[in-house]
Amino acid sequence: MRVPRPRKIVVLVSLVVTLVLLCCGGSVTALLLGNLSNDEQSSLNAAMGCGKGGAIDPDSKLPKVRPYGATQIRNAAVIINVGEQLQMPPRAWVIAVATAMQESRLVNLGHLGARNDHDSQGLFQQRPSSGWGTPAQVRDPVYASTKFYNKLKTVDGWETMPLTRAAQAVQISAYPDAYAKHEPIATQIVNMLADGAASAAGSSLTMVCAASGQIAASGWTIPLRAGVGSGFRSPERPNHQGVDLSVDKYTPIAAVASGVVSLVKCDEDFRGRKTCNVDGYPGKGGCGWMVEIIHAGNVMTRYCHMVQRPFVKENQQVAAGDVIGRVGSSGNSSGPHLHFEVHLNYDRSSAGAIDPVRFMRQQGAALGGEG
Structure with missing residues (x-):
């Protein structure tokens, strides 16, 4: 069954990180935007800091989810996009976003000196000394998200685990129960950025799974069929x-x-x-x-x-x-x-x-x- 795809504008938001040079012109940009409506093109240009007036305030162009700002929501979009590109189901997107909410508040952390947890950096506070990558790599949201998903894939039964157990199996945190409290807002963010992929309204996958007694992307299921x-x-x-x-x-x-x-x-x-x-x-x-x-x-x-x-x-x-x-x-x-x-x-x-x-x-x- 095909994994639900985030809407066009959000699928391309991660290009902010890796394809900034394509902004506001160029044959590749035209190709990418060729099948978008005028409104979608304008919104995408705004999200990428482009437009006829130059840089645009990103806070007015991406959904707002309190208490997170535009940069944090953009980082969540990158996490979701990477999960989709790796063909991970929406449940994995929720787990990844919730993990980053706990580890960094969706802020791409640099080296903070004594305030760092050892040498932890990036959206997931991954440690170069533990083999996650170089400091520059773990501060790259696309790289860090990829590493998270790849580790999650190795966890047997992660699809049906409580979110906090799945996240802990990847992160090995000193606070293993801290992730659960972020699940509701992480689900909301995934729904807003990916056309309701974490709920039945936006995903035939989650609707079928829940109806058959399996786990929806949100982590919920039915008590029984009746x-x-x-x-x-x-x-x-x-x-x-x-x-x-x-x-x-x-x-x-x-x-x-x-x-x-x-x-x-x-x-x-x-x-x-x-x-x-x-x-x-x-x-x-x-x-x-x-x-x-x-x-x-x-x-x-x-x-x-x-x-x-x-x-x-x-x-x-x-x-x-x-x-x-x-x-x-x-x-x-x-x-x-x-x-x-x-x-x-x-x-x-x-x-x-x-x-x-x-x-x-x-x-x-x-x-x-x-x-």
């Missing part, structure tokens, strides 16, 4: 904080993204009983056997009504696609189904509950096979 039944906060159920996915009892339930299990319990019913090893009924109350997982960006997902004690424990790290339990009908339930919730800025209340259908579609992992 149609969406009772919806989020519907007029009939205004306090329904998630969606119900109706499927056969004992169907495996997958963690939808990497994270840490924060809660495993048999939820009490309205009478204070913990009776989760039997089928429930409408009006009984409680989630039955349930699991909560905290993901990067303080996103929490909740899984309810399992048939038996879940397969995971609190504080256990899980990866996207790991089986955490099986579908049942425990608690407040009229039949076998998974009740699935998504909460933002999680504080153990329902204040941050959002529509899982909309959220999962944005991650490239649409529930129920819907687009």
